[in-house]
Amino acid sequence: xRRYNMLKRKAIIFSLDAIFAxxxxxxxxxxxFLHLSQTTTNIHQNQDIYKISxxxxxxxxxxxxxxxxxxxxSAATIQSFLxxxxxxxxxxxxxxxxxxxxxxxxxxxxxxxxxxSTSAVRAFTAGNSAVYYAGMKAWYK
Amino acid sequence: xxxAQIFSLDIVIAAGIFIVILLSTAALWYYGGEKMRIEESRxxxxxxxxxxxxxxxxxxxxxxxxxxxxxxxxxxxxxxxADEFLLLNQTKVSSLSEANYSTTKTLLGVLGPDYEFRxxxxxWNGTAYAxxxxxxxxxxxxxxxxxxxxxxxxxxxxxxxxxxxxxxSCEDITC
Numbered sequence: 001x002r003r004y005n006m007l008k009r010k011a012i013i014f015s016l017d018a019i020f021a022x023x024x025x026x027x028x029x030x031x032x033f034l035h036l037s038q039t040t041t042n043i044h045q046n047q048d049i050y051k052i053s054x055x056x057x058x059x060x061x062x063x064x065x066x067x068x069x070x071x072x073x074s075a076a077t078i079q080s081f082l083x084x085x086x087x088x089x090x091x092x093x094x095x096x097x098x099x100x101x102x103x104x105x106x107x108x109x110x111x112x113x114x115x116x117s118t119s120a121v122r123a124f125t126a127g128n129s130a131v132y133y134a135g136m137k138a139w140y141k
Numbered sequence: 142x143x144x145a146q147i148f149s150l151d152i153v154i155a156a157g158i159f160i161v162i163l164l165s166t167a168a169l170w171y172y173g174g175e176k177m178r179i180e181e182s183r184x185x186x187x188x189x190x191x192x193x194x195x196x197x198x199x200x201x202x203x204x205x206x207x208x209x210x211x212x213x214x215x216x217x218x219x220x221x222x223a224d225e226f227l228l229l230n231q232t233k234v235s236s237l238s239e240a241n242y243s244t245t246k247t248l249l250g251v252l253g254p255d256y257e258f259r260x261x262x263x264x265w266n267g268t269a270y271a272x273x274x275x276x277x278x279x280x281x282x283x284x285x286x287x288x289x290x291x292x293x294x295x296x297x298x299x300x301x302x303x304x305x306x307x308x309x310s311c312e313d314i315t316c
Contacts, residue, residue, distance in 0.1 A: 022158055029165045036173050044187050048290065055293040058227050063298050081300065084270060086291050 045140070046118060052089060053120035053136040056081065060093075061124045066134050070095060070126040075106040082108040090114075091138035098131045114139045182309075183286060185253060190288045190307040193249040193258065197222045198229065198294045198303055208236040212244055220248045222262075222294075222303075229296040234262055238274040245276065255310040257284075265300035273301075285311035 060066050065077050078093050085091060090111035095104040107113075117139035126132055202221030210216040222237060224230045237245065251258050259277040263270035273296075280287050287308045294301045 025162050029162070029169060032169050033172070036169070036176055043184075044191065047191075051292060055227060059293055059295050059300060062228065063295055063300070084265070084300075086302075 049089065049138045049140065050118040050120060052085070053091065053118060053138045054122075056085075056091070056093070056138075057120055057122040057134050057136050061122055061134065066095065066124050066132070067126040069104055070132055073104070075104045078104070079106040079109075082106055088141050089138060090141050091136055093134060093136045095132055095134050098133070100133075103132065111139075111141065113137065116140075183288070186256070186286060186288045186307050186309065189251055189253060189256070190258075190290050190305055193251060193307070194260075194290050194292055194303060194305045196220065196249065197260070197305075198292055199223065199226050201225065202233070208232055212236075212240050214244060214247055217248055220245065227294040229262075229294050229301060231297055234274050234296065238262075238276050240276075242277060251307065253309075257308055257310050259306045259308070261302075261304045261306075262296070263302045263304070264296055265302075270300075270302045280306060280308040281310070283311050284308040 057066075060078065060081060065081070069075055069078055075093075075095075082091055082093065085108055090108050090113075092105065092107035092111075092113065094102060096102055117137045119135055119137045121133055121135045123131055123133055196219060198221075200219065200221045201224060202217070203219040204210060204217070205221070205224075207217045207220065220237065222229045222233045224233075246252070246256075246258065249258070257278045257280070259275065259279050261272060262274040262276075264273045265271075285308075287306055289304065289306045291302060291304045294303055
């Protein structure tokens with residue numbers, strides 16, 4: 001009698017492969033949503049920071065700040081320029097001789113160097129027409 | 142004998158699962174398309190902003206003495222604030238700050254739908270960058286997207302920060 005009652009009950013056949021199929025479909029849809037919802041980083045940001053570096057070195061060279069800094073052995077004006085960079089930017093400027101000997105360096109206050117940075121280099125002359133290389137590394141805060 | 146209709150529970154479940162997957166896929170399709178559209182629009186604005194500022198501070202313009210010409214799209218092919226790379230010309234800067242906004246927009250290539258721009262030229266006063274010249278319209282409360290780019294140049298041997306903001310004016314609820 002008990003067995004007869006069990007046979008009378010309704011059942012749902014939901015095989016293991018069907019469960020797998022539903023789970024895989026669900027996971028794929030979820031993965032697509034997660035992938036699409038990820039915020040894409042601004043592809044122009046590295047270009048911006050590189051341009052800022054190049055601009056900085058160019059104007060410091062053209063207004064003779066770099067030349068004066070080498071000749072007076074003072075990076076005070078370069079430091080003022082770096083400190084006035086926009087809030088989100090950090091950077092440092094180093095000046096080396098053609099033999100790669102460090103002459104001057106300055107870094108924006110409140111910044112610590114990061115691995116993800118861009119760098120630009122500009123050559124200029126100072127003193128007895130000696131060639132120096134100014135390098136600027138810049139990164140986002 | 143009467144006829145019967147078979148509609149078992151497992152078919153209902155199968156149909157339910159199928160519909161859920163179908164709806165999820167449709168939602169995914171819509172979401173992906175919408176995200177793509179927003180990113181493309183943003184990318185367009187980013188490119189226009191950078192190009193406009195680069196043209197202004199890196200080139201001489203065409204003709205290079207455009208301030209001596211009528212400020213029209215037929216007389217001027219390309220605007221500029223510089224005499225050479227990053228060296229700004231005082232006359233060009235003051236002329237552009239007084240020029241017709243609509244013509245300036247056209248000459249700078251700011252031609253997207255409802256795009257407006259604002260250019261600020263701030264010069265170093267010894268301790269900070271002070272506002273000196275402004276060109277264009279300040280973003281208003283209806284601005285839906287703002288792209289901001291900053292570059293440095295020299296104006297009369299003074300450090301100058303040029304900031305351009307391209308923004309999208311959005312008046313209706315579809316933005």
